[in-house]
Amino acid sequence: MSDLHSQDANRHTGGRRGNGGFALVSVLWIVTVLAILATSVLQISRLHSDISHSVHQRAKARTAADAGFYLAVMQLLAVAPNMKLPEQGWTGHSITYEWEFDGVALSVSVENESSRVDLNFASERTLRDLALAVLGDASRADAIANAILDYRDKDDLRRLDGAEDIDYKRAGRAFGAANGPFQTVDELRRVLGMTQELFEQLRHAVTVFAEAGDIDTTMSTPLVVQAVLGISSEEAKQLVAERIENAGELNFPQIEIARIRAAAQTSSGSRYFREGVVLLKEGKGKHYAILDWREDFVRDN
Numbered sequence: 134m135s136d137l138h139s140q141d142a143n144r145h146t147g148g149r150r151g152n153g154g155f156a157l158v159s160v161l162w163i164v165t166v167l168a169i170l171a172t173s174v175l176q177i178s179r180l181h182s183d184i185s186h187s188v189h190q191r192a193k194a195r196t197a198a199d200a201g202f203y204l205a206v207m208q209l210l211a212v213a214p215n216m217k218l219p220e221q222g223w224t225g226h227s228i229t230y231e232w233e234f235d236g237v238a239l240s241v242s243v244e245n246e247s248s249r250v251d252l253n254f255a256s257e258r259t260l261r262d263l264a265l266a267v268l269g270d271a272s273r274a275d276a277i278a279n280a281i282l283d284y285r286d287k288d289d290l291r292r293l294d295g296a297e298d299i300d301y302k303r304a305g306r307a308f309g310a311a312n313g314p315f316q317t318v319d320e321l322r323r324v325l326g327m328t329q330e331l332f333e334q335l336r337h338a339v340t341v342f343a344e345a346g347d348i349d350t351t352m353s354t355p356l357v358v359q360a361v362l363g364i365s366s367e368e369a370k371q372l373v374a375e376r377i378e379n380a381g382e383l384n385f386p387q388i389e390i391a392r393i394r395a396a397a398q399t400s401s402g403s404r405y406f407r408e409g410v411v412l413l414k415e416g417k418g419k420h421y422a423i424l425d426w427r428e429d430f431v432r433d434n
Contacts, residue, residue: 190403197237225373246390296325
């Protein structure tokens with residue numbers, strides 16, 4: 134009889150130990166789940182904080198870039214006759230101002246848009262010489278110049294080595310010549326025979342806003358100086374270098390159409406780039422009009 138009581142007691146005790154073990158596992162499981170949830174909440178909180186900080190930094194960089202852009206516009210409107218070029222920041226073809234705005238490092242450059250080659254008004258010779266300065270190949274330069282002229286003229290008559298609609302079709306293009314003026318510099322990519330490499334070298338030398346065939350080379354890049362003046366690459370670079378040396382003696386050019394680039398960087402590394410083309414007008418007080426406006430290129434380190 135005592136043995137039976139002993140076995141019953143063991144069964145009850147073992148059952149309690151089994152239940153206790155199950156309860157312990159359940160508690161540990163709940164603690165683990167809670168720990169995972171807590172970690173997830175912390176990670177989400179940090180992510181939201183990082184996103185908020187990033188948005189704030191980008192907004193700060195954008196505001197500073199806009200401030201720099203419009204400050205440059207105001208400075209250009211305030212240029213007086215016979216004002217000398219600044220000795221600091223003059224690159225020979227652009228003027229760069231650097232300062233700090235609300236804890237953001239700013240760099241703003243100003244170019245004379247009339248010192249570029251206008252795709253809609255440039256002569257065949259100017260276009261050819263510009264392409265030749267890049268390519269160093271007369272036959273390819275002729276082809277590019279004629280293709281540009283065919284792209285913008287209103288007729289369907291193909292120039293020697295040029296390209297009209299039928300040539301674009303044969304090349305498998307879904308479009309043909311515009312038969313009208315270039316609307317943007319980026320449209321130059323569509324010209325038959327234009328490579329990405331050639332475009333990248335030409336894009337900073339051409340414009341669609343100067344609306345003139347004559348080019349003011351006083352603020353032109355070495356590439357444009359070479360093409361327009363018909364001199365060698367070395368001579369063009371030397372001419373621009375002499376401009377830099379004589380900055381304090383040169384008058385500030387009368388800029389009617391300016392290309393302004395503003396780059397802003399916060400202390401955290403957020404950067405914002407603003408670029409625009411501005412028409413500076415005379416009249417009852419000086420004023421301006423925005424011809425082109427780009428506000429992309431935002432990135433964080």
